[in-house]
Amino acid sequence: MSRRLGTLLALGLGLLAADPCRAGEVVNGGKLLLTGGVTTLEGSGGGGLATWATITGYETPEGIGANVHATYVRTPDYEFRAYGAAVGLYDRVELSYTRQEFDTGDTGALLGLGKGFAFGQDVYGAKLRVVGDALYDQDRLLPQIAVGVQHKRAGQGAIIAAVGGRNDSGTDYYVAATKVLLDKSLVLNGTVRMTKANQTGLLGFGGNKDDGYSAQFEGSAGWLVSRRLLIGGEYRSKPDNLAGLKEDDWFDLFAAYAINKTVSVTVGYADLGEIATFDGQRGLYLSLQAGF
């Protein structure tokens, strides 16, 4: 998968180097500010916690866009880090890779895992825009709809098995619908995700309480304050598959600011509930994105 991503990236860069004249021309940066969305903690184009139907990057159907991101969440007992890259092809297909690290810090010792113990996973994503245009179809109710997969490979298989997780890899499937209500300056999104992931996969997939796929919901609502600034909130429901480790739904409040078409910053307050017996995991969400 990562090799395929590499090939596509190389192909993309090759096309960029091609002579930019009419007929078969590749235009970059043609999308309007912020309309490529930002990057979720799973590396897909979207908000912070919720994946959207938008294709990442500033490309239009004539071009290719790409970006890199780094995301940091600090809660009272844990530290979460994610970094990765994504490419958007012709505003149609999105491919992404993200590495997530969930650092237990001092809490690791209290959990009997050892101080500084870190869970981690690789997330490989692919998204296809199927129908609709979130921005231009202002005369229709139909939202922009995309389907996608996120294949996740977690480390720490032995610990995952010990806490009741059934697998250390799994695949999420989702359908996302995004609509901009431009006359009200609103951005709305709803996503249904079929998943077995425990804490998005960091604690494995399936569990001793429930080993099947379940449908989970992700919703975002944002208000465009200016061309550069979107503020809003998100909700993400999650499975609760592990008998011994309760898992909560997630919430956030965020402000996404596009400094320009290259750099955007997302600052938020995330409520991740209970993680690995430690409740009240609320704190700063910070994400930086750079691309074109």
Added chain:
Amino acid sequence: MKHLVIALALAPTLVLAQEQPVDPYTQSNANAGASPVTGATLLEAFHGKAGLDRVVDDFVDRITTDPRIADVFKSHDIVRLRRTLKEQFCYLLNGGCDYTGREMTSVHKDLGVTTAEFNFLVEDLQAAMDREQVPFAAQNRLLALLAPMKRPIVTR
């Protein structure tokens, strides 16, 4: 004599300021491509008809000089474009105007406009509205009426 010199100097400008003839077509407000808003608040946000005309003038100045899209308008009747855009925007903002221009599909069918070019044009319109200090939410209400016109305008 002095008057004659001025008249001669102005003559080319006057010729340029005339619209070129177009093939006959049926005039109708339905050609404007969207239904107008109700009420007067949106036009007020654009500072009335005078403010809206300033926005269109600045917008046309920008799109005809923007190196990213100026080529699209190269062989275009800019005098007519300026007038019909003023009519169209005034009609859409419920300013009591009638739109006398052609409908969107036939006007744009041979221009070969891309999505990126359409977006660059939107950016120029946003810049013109910023200059008139039209509030962002009001800008978006006009853009919401224009956005679906991407379908007939973008042909490749």
